[in-house]
Amino acid sequence: MGKNVLVISGSPKKDGNTALLVGWFAEGVRSGGSTAEIIRAADLEHKAVGCTSCRVCQKSPVYRCVIKDEVSVCVARFAEADVIVMASPLYFYGASSQLKAMMDRMFSLYKWDNAANTMTTPLKGKTFVFLGSGYEDAGFDIFEKPFQLTARYTGMVYASLVVKNAGVSGEIVKLSGVREQAFELGKKIAG
Ligand SMILES: Cc1cc2nc3c(=O)[nH]c(=O)nc-3n(C[C@H](O)[C@H](O)[C@H](O)COP(=O)(O)O)c2cc1C
Known part of the structure; x- marks a missing residue:
């Protein structure tokens, strides 16, 4: 049975290196009959930037951020995917702020019981993929470490x-073998 692959593309550029990497990866996913949905973090409505650390999610039985915006809706959908992919350009030795703001909302996908020293999450057992340039x-090394x-x-x-x-936006096409590597990774992950 095909896998449900959710890709979060973290670059503000619509036609840059991240978009190309994501596109090639998604082609690989789809080549085996799985689905790849691509969401651009930069296009989502943010009512707050990142997590506000309000902790309301920790008192709720559902895995859902209480901020009512498109980022929360998207992050809650991670729980339904088989594979979650995050893609980002390297910005000052870290991920783009568009992607980081979304990643911090993942706090709502965990429930911690500090007294019992336990953590539960619907993400356990899924596959997580990072695509960077x-x-x-x-x-x-530090770019990839958080993922x-x-x-x-x-x-x-x-x-x-x-x-x-990888060069500036769009120049990744000049590197030989990258398209194939991204395609093969998508194919393998969805297989
Ligand atoms: C704000 C900004 C910061 C960047 N910082 C770095 C950096 O620290 N190191 C680096 O190698 N490239 C850096 N770059 C270059 C991009 O990471 C690189 O060109 C990337 O492949 C662009 O992907 P995109 O076309 O999807 O945006 C930076 C680019 C921008 C716009």
Whole structure:
């Protein structure tokens, strides 16, 4: 049976390197009969930037951020996906703020009981994929670390494709083999 792959594209550029990577990855996913839905974080309505740490989600039985905007609706849908993909350009050695603002809302997808030292989440057992690119070749370990560690903490299977020396927006097409790598990763993940 096909997988339900939800891709969060974190670049503000509609036709840049992240969009290309995401597109190639999605082609690979779809080649095997799975579905890939791409949501651009920059297009979503934000009533608050990131998580406000109000903690109301921790007192609720549902895995849902209480801020009433499109980011909350999108993040709640992570629980229904088999695979969650986050894609970002490297911005000053980290993910784009558009993606980070959404990632912080993932707080609502966990319930912590600090007294019992337990954490539960509907994300456990899913697959988490990171697709990244940057102009240079410095800082890629710290760029990827938050995604790797989030997957480990959450109990998700992790995979990534991180492209160094990708050039400015759109120039990633000049790198040989990247399109194939992104396609193959999508195919493998959905297989
Ligand atoms: C605000 C901003 C900050 C950036 N910071 C870095 C950086 O720290 N290191 C780097 O290698 N590239 C940096 N870049 C280049 C982009 O990461 C790179 O060109 C990326 O592949 C662009 O992806 P996009 O076309 O999807 O936006 C930066 C670009 C912008 C616009």
